[in-house]
Amino acid sequence: MNNPVTINHLSTGVPGLDDVLGGGLPEFSFNLLAGPPGCGKTTLAHQMMFALATPQRSAIYFTVLGEPPLKMLRYQQQFEFFDDKAINQTVHFVSLSDDMVAGGLKQVLRRIVDEVEGRSPALVFVDSFRSVMQSSAAEGKMFLDLQHFVQQLGMLMTSWQATTFLIGEYFNEADANPVFTVADGLIWLRQSVQRNSMVRKLEVRKMRGQPTLPGLHTFRIDAAGMHVFAPAAVPGAVPVDFAATGAAARLGMGIDRLDEMLGGGLPRGYSMLVAGPSGSGKSILAAAFLAEGARCGETGVIAAFEQVPSLAHSPILAELIDTGRVGLVNNRAPDLSIDEILLLLVSEVRRLKATRVVIDSLSGFELALAPTFRPDFRENLSRMIAALATEGVTMLMTSELEDRYTDLRFSPYGTAFMTDAIIVQRYIEVDSRLLRMMAVVKLRGSAHSDELRLFSINDHGIQISEMLTDQEGLLGGRPTRKNPRGLVSERVGNLRE
Amino acid sequence: MESQQSHRIVLTLVQRASDGVGAPELADFIVSAWQTIEVSLTPIIGQSSVATLYKRSCYLASRKHAWLMDIHDGMQTTMNLAAFKTALLGQTSTEIAAGAGAALQMFYEVLTNLVGASLTERLLQSVWAGLLAAPAQDKSA
Numbered sequence: 001m002n003n004p005v006t007i008n009h010l011s012t013g014v015p016g017l018d019d020v021l022g023g024g025l026p027e028f029s030f031n032l033l034a035g036p037p038g039c040g041k042t043t044l045a046h047q048m049m050f051a052l053a054t055p056q057r058s059a060i061y062f063t064v065l066g067e068p069p070l071k072m073l074r075y076q077q078q079f080e081f082f083d084d085k086a087i088n089q090t091v092h093f094v095s096l097s098d099d100m101v102a103g104g105l106k107q108v109l110r111r112i113v114d115e116v117e118g119r120s121p122a123l124v125f126v127d128s129f130r131s132v133m134q135s136s137a138a139e140g141k142m143f144l145d146l147q148h149f150v151q152q153l154g155m156l157m158t159s160w161q162a163t164t165f166l167i168g169e170y171f172n173e174a175d176a177n178p179v180f181t182v183a184d185g186l187i188w189l190r191q192s193v194q195r196n197s198m199v200r201k202l203e204v205r206k207m208r209g210q211p212t213l214p215g216l217h218t219f220r221i222d223a224a225g226m227h228v229f230a231p232a233a234v235p236g237a238v239p240v241d242f243a244a245t246g247a248a249a250r251l252g253m254g255i256d257r258l259d260e261m262l263g264g265g266l267p268r269g270y271s272m273l274v275a276g277p278s279g280s281g282k283s284i285l286a287a288a289f290l291a292e293g294a295r296c297g298e299t300g301v302i303a304a305f306e307q308v309p310s311l312a313h314s315p316i317l318a319e320l321i322d323t324g325r326v327g328l329v330n331n332r333a334p335d336l337s338i339d340e341i342l343l344l345l346v347s348e349v350r351r352l353k354a355t356r357v358v359i360d361s362l363s364g365f366e367l368a369l370a371p372t373f374r375p376d377f378r379e380n381l382s383r384m385i386a387a388l389a390t391e392g393v394t395m396l397m398t399s400e401l402e403d404r405y406t407d408l409r410f411s412p413y414g415t416a417f418m419t420d421a422i423i424v425q426r427y428i429e430v431d432s433r434l435l436r437m438m439a440v441v442k443l444r445g446s447a448h449s450d451e452l453r454l455f456s457i458n459d460h461g462i463q464i465s466e467m468l469t470d471q472e473g474l475l476g477g478r479p480t481r482k483n484p485r486g487l488v489s490e491r492v493g494n495l496r497e
Numbered sequence: 498m499e500s501q502q503s504h505r506i507v508l509t510l511v512q513r514a515s516d517g518v519g520a521p522e523l524a525d526f527i528v529s530a531w532q533t534i535e536v537s538l539t540p541i542i543g544q545s546s547v548a549t550l551y552k553r554s555c556y557l558a559s560r561k562h563a564w565l566m567d568i569h570d571g572m573q574t575t576m577n578l579a580a581f582k583t584a585l586l587g588q589t590s591t592e593i594a595a596g597a598g599a600a601l602q603m604f605y606e607v608l609t610n611l612v613g614a615s616l617t618e619r620l621l622q623s624v625w626a627g628l629l630a631a632p633a634q635d636k637s638a
Binding site: 063068069070073074077084085087088092093094095097098 | 539540541542543544545546611612613615616619620622
């Protein structure tokens with residue numbers, strides 16, 4: 001009977017990386033951490049080492065010719081994961097620079113073997129590897145020497161049951177490099193530069209026997225170290241069965257008459273787009289949505305990309321945030337990725353067990369993203385909406401929409417189809433006044449009002465009033481008073497004939 | 498707090514000198530301290546880094562103890578402790594204690610500046626343990 005070996009998986013200690021790797025690092029694997037200078041290889045190696053090393057599972061960090069060890073220790077200790085109590089206990093640094101100068105690859109290999117035999121580490125790091133390659137190239141027999149070295153090292157380390165990491169700078173990933181073949185795992189780090197923005201990305205090019213998450217995953221390095229933003233898994237977008245939870249099927253919007261226009265409120269789990277020109281009252285509508293949730297004992301999360309919502313114009317929202325009934329995701333870090341925002345949103349939603357999520361606004365959100373993500377904004381947004389839907393939240397997104405009186409558009413992104421409900425707001429001119437009107441243009445699977453309603457904004461928020469039945473051509477922005485003799489009905493009458 | 502510890506090195510050596518420990522014994526003791534430093538640090542930061550830090554420490558200490566200047570001429574990739582010992586033996590016990598103590602203190606401080614107090618403490622644990630504990634015991638014996 002086939003009885004396959006059980007491969008243990010090590011948790012890397014880098015948030016998000018285990019998910020991208022498809023469940024952690026296989027024990028005894030031989031891995032390559034590659035990328036250009038400054039992309040975070042040494043940081044990644046140190047972070048994993050300090051997370052993985054224990055008295056039973058010690059680590060050796062060999063430095064060859066790359067960064068001088070003294071400097072490496074100086075800079076790496078700035079990270080929170082650096083634990084100097086571990087040094088010379090569970091973590092051992094070994095400099096091989098003198099061996100490299102004295103005896104080249106052969107002596108380096110011999111020293112590595114000596115140290116590994118002497119200490120029996122479970123984790124071995126060799127930093128950096130490009131220096132090894134270059135120096136062997138200088139010897140004029142790069143491939144033979146290097147291939148031999150890497151194969152020997154790979155074999156020895158696996159036999160000694162050490163999970164091994166070679167850290168190397170490779171500028172040309174298309175190179176048929178022997179190291180790539182020998183390695184079980186290949187983690188590539190990049191810095192993607194577009195215009196003035198730099199985004200760090202990680203790719204697991206290879207990890208034997210593991211369902212890794214393909215593609216480029218953004219990561220950030222801060223005082224805590226590296227943080228990979230693994231994409232949220234959307235398992236077939238299983239709709240949440242709200243009937244089973246016993247919660248109300250429809251959510252109140254917190255604005256008089258709006259629930260009525262929506263046929264009784266916004267169905268739970270729906271995503272709604274509120275589109276309108278600048279200043280039309282989208283953010284106020286969004287705040288009312290969250291306040292109504294709080295009134296019903298629900299919690300919410302707002303991702304604010306416009307003004308900071310604690311400002312005077314939304315004291316209700318500010319209070320909800322202060323009292324912890326609404327979580328605020330207000331990341332002003334430059335060069336954001338959708339995955340990073342999504343991760344922040346999802347963790348806030350889970351922390352607060354939130355049922356309502358507001359994104360104010362999509363326009364601000366797009367601007368907050370690094371330029372490299374903007375061409376794929378629609379795809380990413382669609383993924384984000386799907387991911388949030390699996391969290392069971394009801395979502396309201398605002399979108400700035402330039403008033404165009406020649407056509408009827410609901411969103412500048414072609415995002416209208418992604419959402420279940422759309423409310424559109426517009427300015428109109430009546431009797432030399434700028435008035436606002438609002439309509440429900442879409443509510444999937446539900447009857448809703450088709451009325452264009454006037455609304456105004458006062459100290460109590462949005463006040464919806466009547467239709468302007470005596471005007472026509474509202475969507476053109478400059479309605480005209482209907483013919484008092486009832487021209488319209490006459491025309492309808494003619495059509496019928 | 499850490500600089501207090503490095504200051505204790507100087508005090509310990511000065512104490513030993515004033516207790517009448519002879520120049521050869523004091524020189525041996527100091528050389529063995531540097532040997533411990535070399536053994537502790539070379540595997541981690543490499544031989545030439547240790548030699549460079551040693552040279553830098555002697556240079557800094559030579560501002561007050563000019564004789565330390567003479568021993569580190571030219572480029573060094575290893576610590577030449579034989580030459581150091583010869584230089585030590587040319588001095589009185591008091592000057593050995595003061596000068597060599599200052600060099601050790603500088604080494605401690607330079608390393609602290611580079612990698613921080615707690616890591617320095619950890620890396621040089623065995624060195625200071627020997628330096629600060631042994632003399633008192635020797636004396637009482």
